[in-house]
Each structure stands twice: as C-alpha cells, then as structure tokens.
Amino acid sequence: MIDTGVLYGLTGVALAAMGFRATLLEPEVIRKLLAINIMGVGIFLLMIATAYTGPDTAADPVLHALVLTGIVVAVSATALGLALERRRRDKDGS
C-alpha cells in the first residue's frame, strides 16, 4: 500500500516546484502571487504530511501550529502584494 505521509509529502514537493517555477517565469504579477501561494501550500503539505502518523493516532501539533502561522504570514504578504499591484495600475491609469 502507499504510505500516506510519503504520498502527500511528494505531492507537496511537486506543488512547491510548480509554484516556484511559475513564480519565476510568469509575467503577470497576480499570477506570480498565486504561484507563491501554491508553493506555500506545497511546503505546508510537506509539513502536515510529516506530522501525520496514521488514521487513528493524533498528529504532531507543533507542525500544525507552524503551518497556521505560515498561513497568516502568506495572507499578509499576498494582501500587501495585491495592494502594491493595484497602486501600480493606478499610476499607469493616471
């Protein structure tokens, strides 16, 4: 059988790689932000998969807490990025 932790961990790595590549190559700023978020989800997935110990046992709460912190940080950064992008467009428009 497939080991759940490994499966999700590898998926996390794949998502992170997709996000990283797109962040570099994507020309559009909002999509760059999406890509960074996807990369973040990939890394979080790796962490949560590490925490997972089986369907009947409690997972590692430290990693869960770290991911929660990471999610807040990611939202903050995304909001700032969107505001900068909006300001940039305002400048262009005027």
Next chain:
Amino acid sequence: MPDVLMLACVVMAATLVVGLVPMVRSTSSVERMLTAQLLGTNGVGLILLLAQILDMPALVDVALVLALLAVIAVVAFTRRSGGSERA
C-alpha cells in the same frame, strides 16, 4: 458501517475529480464559478463523512465554516462580473 462510509467518501472524492474536468476545460467564468460552488458543496459533504470516519467532531466545524465562507466568494464574484461596477 465504517466501510460503507468509507465507500461513500471515495465516491464523493471521485465525483469531485470528475467535476473538475468541466471546471478546468470550460471557457466561461460563470460556469467555472458554478462548478466551484458545486465542488464546495461536495467538499462540505466529504468533510462531514471524514468527521465520522476519523472520529473527529471538530471537522464538523470545518464544514460549517466552509459552507459559510463559500458564500462570500460567490458574492464577491457576482459583484465583479455583474456589470454593476463602473468605478
């Protein structure tokens, strides 16, 4: 009994993946948004099943929050594409 739930879970996940196909391929935004909402409902159901199978009542809260907040995305979406915005 858990086996039945588990089976239901897999079936719902399968419909979720099948539902993705029109979502990824369709060209109209409205259609995509509607499919996304359908996925939302599907997801809420899936989480409720998981709550039973994993014996984690906390997941019911997740389903509640998901259901409540999915509304906001729809409102935000319709607002932007409905043509009411001329600012």
Next chain:
Amino acid sequence: MNTLSWSFLDILLVIALVLLAGAALRARSLRQSIILFIAFGLVTALVWARLRAPDVALAEAAIGAGLTGALLLTALRNRPSEESRLVSNNGMRWGGRWGNVAITVSVSLVALGIGWAVLYGMNDTQSGRLAGQVGSALELSGVSNPVTAVLLNFRAYDTLLELAVLLAALLGILSLGGGRATHCTVDPIATSLRGWLVPLLILTAGYQLWVGAHAPGGAFQAGALLAAAGVVQHLAGRAHAGLPVGAVLRVLMVSGIGIFMTMGLWTFLGGRGFLAYPQRWAGELILLIELFATLAIAVTLILCYLGSEPERRRITPAGSKP
C-alpha cells in the same frame, strides 16, 4: 478493504490538488486562474481534514476559500474587461527563452532530489519527539488543545511576531493609500444575505474563540470569520464595513500585539521571563490574549480588504457616484 479505500481517496485528492494548481497557473485569463485557485484552496482544506489537521483545515476554509478569494477577485476591479487576455507586465518576467528551459530543468532536478529525501526520510521520521514533549507539557499550558497550547504558550513568541507581520502588511497597505473604502456600491445579493449571514458569522466566530481552548479553533479562525462578516457588510453597502473610525480603530489594530506585550512585559518584569504565564492563570490569560488577538486580526483583515482607513464622515452608498 479499508486501507485500499484510503489509498483511493488519497490518490483522488492528490489528483485534484495537482490538477487545480496546474490549471490555476495555466488558465487563459486571470479571472479563471483565481476561480481555480479558490477551488484549489477548498481541496486543500479537504486534505488538511483528511490528514487530521482540523485547526489548519479551519483556517484554510476561512482564508483560502473565503478571504483570499474575495481579496483576489476584487483585485481584478481595474482590469478592462472580464475575459481580458493577460497583459504581460514589462520588467516582471524573469529569464528569457533559455532561462525558461534552464529554470524548468533545474527546478525539476531539485524537486526530484527533495522527493527522494522525503521518500527515505518519511519512514524514520523523528517528528514524534517534539510532539511527545508537547504532550507531557500540555497540562502545564492552561489549555487542552495541543495546537492552541503551542501557538499561545510554548511558541507564543512566534505568534506575537506573526501578529506583527500582519500589522506590518496592513501598515504597508495603508501607506500606499487609495483603497476602496471610500467608494462602495450596493450589491443586492449581499444585502439580502447580510441579515442572516453576518449574525451567523459573528456567532460562529465567538464559538471558535471559546472552543479553541480544548478543541480545534482559536483566535485566528475566529478573527477570519469576523473579518468575513465585515466583508459582507461592505459588499452590502456599508462603506465602513462595521468598523469604528479614528483612534478607536487604531487602538483595535494594535490590541492583539498590545495585550501580548503587556502580558510579556508583566511576567518579564515580575522576574518570570518573557511570556511565562503563572500556571494557575494560564488558561484565563490565554483566553484574554485570544480575545484581543481575534479583534485585532479581524480588524486588520477587513482593512487589508478595504485598502484604506474608513473616513470619519458617512458616505451615502446607494447609487451615488464614488
């Protein structure tokens, strides 16, 4: 039978994740990208639930499926037409044609390397040890939900800095100016929803805050729900989104870090060390901190959405020109 079903479920979820991520990065228009990203957030929440991370699932449901979606969708406001083709922003494309190939190849190689390490590392994972420490120290923490114990007691310093990050982003956004706080059109759907959705959101937020001490939930999830209530208010034509103005608002913005610092300095000057709560009161103090953190997070997220501070005078919403 059961393990087989789990494997099926896992594979289906993984397919959904990768498919949506790829589609979101590839979709022809930005709007489609964003919708696909919202769906991606939803599946992510499912995955967190499946991996027994209910606290994370709650946060993802509130943020990924709700607020980030609203933030991103409203960011499209200034785009010319709905299905507009992507405009390439000059200067933001890094690497040329060969850069493209080189980056793809090197990223794939690194990813393969990491994947290999994960494959072998996951089997003899060491992560249990810290979880064991949390388990044995849990009863000293004042709460019984281990994730809350880590966030607000063992690693409270991280959470303090995290609130600072949120504040920093908000200050940055406010300093840029020109948000959408001042102009605001009434949305009929939002107006009809407001009557029941807002109270329900506030109620759920209160519940999450309270339940966080012994079950999944807590300040951040509650704050995100309150913020969602604010966003609905704004969509329904309330320019203030239910926020106070002026000094009260500014105090609310910093109240989360403020209570943390008060607590920290109090224990520090009392000779106990920074943020070392007296054990007898730990539960109550954590709830107090969470209460203010919830308010601060909610206010901050709403302001991030609005993009500027609401002004003192009332703006008449309906049909008026922005």
Next chain:
Amino acid sequence: MEVDVLVLSVALPLCGALIAVAWPRRCEVVGMLTAFAVSVAAVLTLVQVLVVGALQHEMGGWTPGLGIALRVDILSAVFLVLVGLVVLASSVYATGYFGQPREKAHFWPMWLLLLAALNALVLSSDLFNVYVTLELLGLTAVSLAALSGQRAAIDAALRYLLVGLLGSMVYLAGVALLYLGYGTLDLPAIATQIESEPIAWLALCLMTGGLLLKTALFPLHFWLPPAHANAPAPVSAVLSALVVKAGFYLVMRLWIDLFPALLTPSTGLLLGIPGAAAVLWGSWQAFKAERLKLLAAYSTVAQLGYLFLGLALLFQLAPGPTRDVLFGGIVLMALTHGFAKAGLFLAAGMVQKRSGNDQISNLGGMAQRMPVTTFTIALAGVALIGLPPSGAFLGKWQLLSSALGLGQWLWVIVVATGSMLAAAYVFRVLERAFAGSSQPDAPVAIAREEWPALLLSAIAAVLLGVGSGWLWPLLGNDI
C-alpha cells in the same frame, strides 16, 4: 533580580511601534525615544556578553525545542550594536527628512517594526522563528521602500516583495526538511545531530539559496539596485547597511553553527565564486552609475561579495588562530560596510534633497555648498575602498593574507581589482564634488541631518580600524 536585556531589544521597538500606530500625532517622539532606548539596550547587551559570556533567554520559560530561545553571543551582540547605532543615526536624520505629519505617521511605525524584526532575527536561534522574522523584515522593508509612492519605487518594491517571498519560502522548505529529519527546530539541538546525509545537504542548499536571494548575492542581485536607490534616504541606508546584511548574518550562522559537519574546504567555493563575481560586477556597475544612490546600491552588491569571498576562504582554513583572525576580519568588514554605506546613503539623500536630483554629473560645487556632506562621502569612500585606517582595510588585509597563505592568487586579483574600481568610483564622485560650480552658493548646514551621516562614516573610516584591537580576540573565542 536579573534582567535579560536581550529581550528588550525586541520588546522595546515592538512597544514603540504599537504606540506610534495608536498615537500618530506623537509618533516621531515615540520613534526617537525607542531608537535611543534600543541602542542603549544593545550596548548593555554587548557589555553583559563581554562580562559573562553568551546569554540565553527562554521565552515563556519553556526549554528550547518545545519553546523558543533567544541567544546572544559576541557576534550577535556586535550586530545588535551595529543595528542600534545605524538605526539611531538614521532616525535622527529622518526627523529632518520627513516633513509632513502624514508621512511621519506612516514612516515611524513601520520603521520601528523593521528595527524589531532586525533585532529578533539576530537573536533568534529557532529555525522557524527565523522564518517569521524574515517575513516581518521583508514586509516592513518593502513597505518602507515604497513609501515615496513614485512609480519606480512601487515597481521596485513589488519586485522586492516577490523576491523576498520566494526567498523565505525556499528557506522554509529547508526548515521543513530539517524538521522531517531531526524532529526539532532549535538550532544547537539540530547542530549536534546533523551528519552528512541527503536531507541535511538539501536543507543546506535550500536554506542558503533562499537567504542568498534575500542577500542579493550575484547573480541574484537584480532586484537590489532599484529597490535601494528609489527608497527614501533613511530607508535606503538601513536597507543597504542592515537588511541585506541580516541575510549574510544568517548564512554565516547556518554555515558555521549549524552545518559544520557537512562542510569540506571546497564547499565554500559555492559562496566564494559568486562572491568574487559580485565584487567585479558590482564595482563595475557602480563605476558606470549615473546616479549617486544607484552607485551606492551597486557598491552594496560588490561589498557583499567580499564578505562571501571571505567565508569561502574561512572554510578552507583549519580551526585555529589563523581562522579566528580571518573570521574577525570578515565581521569587521561587515560592520565597516554597514556604517559606511548608511553614511553614504544619508549623504546622498541630502544631495538629492538640496539639488533636486542625485545625478553625479550635477555634483559640481558641492564641496563649497555642502562641506560636511562632502566630507561624509569622502570618509565613507575611504571605508568602501578599504584605505587605512578604516576597518575594511584590516578586513581586506586579512582576506589577502589568508588567500596568499593558501596560495590562491585568484582571490587576490579579485580583491585588488575590486578595490581599484572602488577607488575609481569614489574619486569620480569626489572629483565632481570639488570641481568648480558656475553659481557658487553659500554653504548650507543642517546639523540634524548632516551630523548623523558624518558620525556613521567616521565610525567606519576611523573608529573601527583604530579600535578593532579588542574585537579580534573576542570574536576568535566565539567559534
């Protein structure tokens, strides 16, 4: 009652930031008081470390691992003092630079948060906590860089944000791998377990790569010049002097304290070769720059190169007195550059403000109009070139003697070329400044803005060189 002053380095600026947000009308006073108090706390921390040795404060009273510990040794204490003094001087300067209440209300809270982030980063010894401080640092730095609101500044800030986010995400991936492999986040606890295995190697690559992106090591420097050159002057000063150096500090910490088990003499070349390229490329670009602030920004790219080049040599030396002396030299160079570059950016800000732009071709007659500023630029130039008696002279001397001792001539050529180019770009500015002007003006003197810059440059060019004797043995004992 024993008070651990190191906590104050983080707590004071955070408190200051809160008060500045809540009470915008008094934010400048709050900001100045906080900056002063933080400098005092930094100096006290250094004194305490000198007296009793390395200190540790366990946050919340939990053992490190379960909880988070702040640690300070002589290296971090020295960086704390650098941060404190540069920020204090720039704060004094900023009181004159920002005129409108609106500007002030936006500037001071973010400025204090940036200070908190820098100190928290220097003191942290928990790998995930470092990630949070990196993000705090990144977001405050981006917001401050965009403060002028001009199109170029917004563009540069956006790119800065994206690069910074990418860097910290890559770093976080490394942290996730280390936790997977070793089950803890406490730096010393991991250091004792680490051995040469794939997971450790990958973590090393990811964490270093992410940090190098944030430190703008060549060829990852592309975002730095526009961001630093378009920010308000006090912000540029701190970005160039401290924020990129925070990344360097972390790389140094990781390579020396966390991953020594992995490092072979040749591993250092991974840092050294880009470092050498940065020295040459950055210096050349600085020489060609049309604007004073752009010159200063490219010079930062080059100066960072020396530091990484130094690290490459460091890892080739066996532990012992030679290595300790070189380590001292690297730290001394980092400090010198910090003070000198801050002084130079502040001076450039004054030039820009007085004459409306900072084109180097327009500098004619500056020596008569702004004698103090010209002197500041000259002193900073002395430190950037590495002439005696600056701290950089001693640092470069150690670099050269180590390279010669190892018989590696290539590094010597790089350092010599870089220094010659530095001399060329500094003299290009000074030559314009002393050239006559068509309209001789009366000298202007604004003490509030001129003296902080002069002081910073003087520290770099004179004090660090003359007074470095005591620093050396202390730093040596540390590693």
